[in-house]
Amino acid sequence: MKKITFAALLLLSFFGFSQSGSELWLSYTKIENSDHRTQLAAAINAIVLASDSERSQLAAQELQQALESLLDKKIPILQQAQPIPGSIFLNIKSNDTALGKDGFIILRKEGKQRIEAFNDLGLLYGVFAFARELQEIGAAPFEKREIPKVRYRMLNHWDNANGTVERGYAGASLWKWFELPYRLDPRYEQYARANAAIGINAVSLNNVNASSRFLTAEYLEKIKALADLFRPYGIQVFISVNFRSPRTLGGLTTSDPLDPDVRQWWKEKTAEIHRYIPDFGGFLVKANSEGEPGPQDYGRTHAEGANMLAAALENYPGIVIWRAFVYKADPNGDRFKEAYEQFKPLDGQFDEKVIVQVKNGPIDFMPREPFHPMFGAFKKTALAVEFQITQEYLGHSTHWVYLAPMFKECLDADTYATGKGATVGKVIDGSVYPTPISLMAGVANTGSDANFTGHPMAQSNWYAFGRLAWDHTLSAAQLAKEWTAISLSQKKEVIQKISSLMLNSHATYVNYTYPLGLHHMMGEGHHFGPQPWLDKSQRPDWTSTYYHRAAASGIGFDRTGKMSNALALYAPEVQNTWKDPQQCDLNYLLWFHHLPWDYPLSTGRMLWEELMHRYYQGVEEVEQMRLAWAQLEEEIEEETFNNVAARLQIQKREALWWRDSGYLYFKTFSNMPLPEGLTPPTRSLEEVKALEKIYHLR
Numbered sequence: 001m002k003k004i005t006f007a008a009l010l011l012l013s014f015f016g017f018s019q020s021g022s023e024l025w026l027s028y029t030k031i032e033n034s035d036h037r038t039q040l041a042a043a044i045n046a047i048v049l050a051s052d053s054e055r056s057q058l059a060a061q062e063l064q065q066a067l068e069s070l071l072d073k074k075i076p077i078l079q080q081a082q083p084i085p086g087s088i089f090l091n092i093k094s095n096d097t098a099l100g101k102d103g104f105i106i107l108r109k110e111g112k113q114r115i116e117a118f119n120d121l122g123l124l125y126g127v128f129a130f131a132r133e134l135q136e137i138g139a140a141p142f143e144k145r146e147i148p149k150v151r152y153r154m155l156n157h158w159d160n161a162n163g164t165v166e167r168g169y170a171g172a173s174l175w176k177w178f179e180l181p182y183r184l185d186p187r188y189e190q191y192a193r194a195n196a197a198i199g200i201n202a203v204s205l206n207n208v209n210a211s212s213r214f215l216t217a218e219y220l221e222k223i224k225a226l227a228d229l230f231r232p233y234g235i236q237v238f239i240s241v242n243f244r245s246p247r248t249l250g251g252l253t254t255s256d257p258l259d260p261d262v263r264q265w266w267k268e269k270t271a272e273i274h275r276y277i278p279d280f281g282g283f284l285v286k287a288n289s290e291g292e293p294g295p296q297d298y299g300r301t302h303a304e305g306a307n308m309l310a311a312a313l314e315n316y317p318g319i320v321i322w323r324a325f326v327y328k329a330d331p332n333g334d335r336f337k338e339a340y341e342q343f344k345p346l347d348g349q350f351d352e353k354v355i356v357q358v359k360n361g362p363i364d365f366m367p368r369e370p371f372h373p374m375f376g377a378f379k380k381t382a383l384a385v386e387f388q389i390t391q392e393y394l395g396h397s398t399h400w401v402y403l404a405p406m407f408k409e410c411l412d413a414d415t416y417a418t419g420k421g422a423t424v425g426k427v428i429d430g431s432v433y434p435t436p437i438s439l440m441a442g443v444a445n446t447g448s449d450a451n452f453t454g455h456p457m458a459q460s461n462w463y464a465f466g467r468l469a470w471d472h473t474l475s476a477a478q479l480a481k482e483w484t485a486i487s488l489s490q491k492k493e494v495i496q497k498i499s500s501l502m503l504n505s506h507a508t509y510v511n512y513t514y515p516l517g518l519h520h521m522m523g524e525g526h527h528f529g530p531q532p533w534l535d536k537s538q539r540p541d542w543t544s545t546y547y548h549r550a551a552a553s554g555i556g557f558d559r560t561g562k563m564s565n566a567l568a569l570y571a572p573e574v575q576n577t578w579k580d581p582q583q584c585d586l587n588y589l590l591w592f593h594h595l596p597w598d599y600p601l602s603t604g605r606m607l608w609e610e611l612m613h614r615y616y617q618g619v620e621e622v623e624q625m626r627l628a629w630a631q632l633e634e635e636i637e638e639e640t641f642n643n644v645a646a647r648l649q650i651q652k653r654e655a656l657w658w659r660d661s662g663y664l665y666f667k668t669f670s671n672m673p674l675p676e677g678l679t680p681p682t683r684s685l686e687e688v689k690a691l692e693k694i695y696h697l698r
């Protein structure tokens with residue numbers, strides 16, 4: 001057994017926060033402010049539970065565990081109908097139907113301490129909110145009534161049966177398929193608790209590039225074991241399905257969604273799944289995209305494919321989540337428009353049990369994208385938004401990028417679908433066009449690493465995603481503070497410093513990778529470092545040169561009509577904000593315009609100069625982050641501190657890689673020198689190109 005030294009123990013008790021980060025946001029570190037702690041300890045003597053369901057017991061135990069470590073005091077649970085003085089009363093309020101199945105009321109004021117909900121899941125959510133509130137505001141009174149805005153708050157795992165994770169950067173899969181159902185890794189429970197604590201209530205376990213294997217009896221047993229474990233925490237399980245399964249598993253000669261045998265096969269499979277998992281969430285489908293099979297293989301539409309699965313689910317509450325991430329190789333087309341063009345004619349044809357899941361932007365999880373033009377354009381189809389929490393295009397797990405500002409940029413974007421204020425968030429939650437289902441999905445960043453997410457700061461992205469899925473009006477700043485306070489430090493100044501680093505980190509990343517609206521210039525395959533030189537000889541429709549269109553004449557993709565008319569997919573008000581390069585938000589400039597290198601910008605600089613300044617500024621900002629973090633050495637638990645400090649060094653090296661490739665490569669078109677004050681790199685373009693091999697990406 002590994003020995004824990006006395007010094008390490010001392011350190012642990014001093015910081016309280018978990019060393020490896022394995023407790024995520026549930027370390028419930030003792031409240032350091034002794035005034036608050038003593039006041040709270042004096043005010044809280046017991047938990048009174050007025051319900052006896054299994055999940056309410058769980059809620060009471062979770063609260064007990066939280067309070068005991070926050071207050072350093074034993075707190076008994078009493079099972080009785082009436083509160084006693086000094087108790088926290090956990091009560092099911094069956095007359096408050098407006099709370100819905102997940103809502104809750106929490107309060108701690110004027111001698112009352114209560115958590116109330118319409119059912120026991122709401123109670124569990126209320127408990128987590130109560131504990132969070134104590135950690136945030138200490139002994140001050142509070143009162144809250146919360147109802148989630150979105151029905152399904154979901155993680156999509158891209159995990160494979162062989163234990164790998166597509167686009168996963170935190171180790172292997174969390175799911176140990178070889179051991180299931182016999183052994184249940186204790187981390188499954190920690191994962192479930194952490195999700196419940198932020199309101200996540202749905203997970204699809206396997207990659208959307210799906211293996212039919214997940215529908216075999218052998219795998220259904222394994223999935224059942226996870227579903228049983230997640231159920232008390234209110235988490236429903238979904239399966240990503242391969243559309244060709246009737247052929248691969250059922251021995252049929254077709255998977256045509258209109259074929260009676262195929263339809264029967266799915267009906268029977270769905271019934272079988274329910275024998276294992278009675279509250280099965282439903283199917284998640286990637287079809288006719290990137291080589292995956294789908295209804296178009298048989299001349300059928302996405303709607304016909306999705307509706308066939310909906311029919312298989314007709315006697316169950318489950319739903320079909322059909323992804324809109326589709327595109328074909330077409331060097332003359334614009335991938336920006338493809339999903340819209342394929343799905344728009346189908347608006348109104350999808351079954352009520354189907355929701356179409358759309359990525360936040362029209363290309364593919366780029367570090368910054370305009371919101372997807374499908375949002376707001378569909379009146380008769382429920383649309384879900386899919387964010388990527390795992391940092392495929394955002395520096396994997398060596399770059400510190402807090403993603404909430406990026407999520408918010410999309411959620412708060414105005415589609416003008418029904419006039420001003422029809423934000424993407426409101427489209428999703430069904431308040432723009434009422435929909436029977438609402439859903440927000442995030443591609444998970446979890447893995448087998450001790451801290452679940454690889455980069456310690458990446459935990460905040462999972463956290464913020466969950467909280468935003470619950471309430472998309474929360475601010476990125478609030479969530480940064482909240483997460484820091486419960487995960488890293490209780491000191492106000494430290495929380496302030498870290499959350500401000502978090503809030504700037506996305507803009508910084510965009511500066512040194514894709515300034516001014518450049519996009520899709522990453523290395524092929526690994527999607528990590530820069531490869532703006534990747535040209536048509538690889539894939540005509542996909543490569544960097546197709547997207548940045550750099551030439552002696554200028555740079556950028558004109559989508560106002562000259563290279564593509566994609567801008568026309570948006571409402572006129574949205575078009576107006578982007579169509580004039582003089583007015584267009586500089587963050588989106590090269591998404592919509594192709595401009596000469598010497599084009600004068602509102603910043604007073606010409607385009608080339610601005611581009612270079614941003615690249616250089618991005619690197620400078622990483623250096624500032626590194627220095628600011630170094631100042632926190634005394635404040636952060638040692639392992640986490642060192643971990644982040646080391647990753648910031650790597651981030652600096654990689655930011656320089658992006659910057660230098662941008663300058664050295666685009667200079668070959670602009671023929672312009674670096675603006676005054678910026679120091680040219682000492683390496684050549686060829687040397688920069690070779691870094692991909694030196695950094696072991698190929």
Ligand code: GCW
Nearest residue numbers: 158166167208209286325364
């Ligand atoms: O971003 C791309 C990824 C693929 C992924 C695909 C998708 C699961 O590079 O790895 O496949 O998107 O979202 O389907």
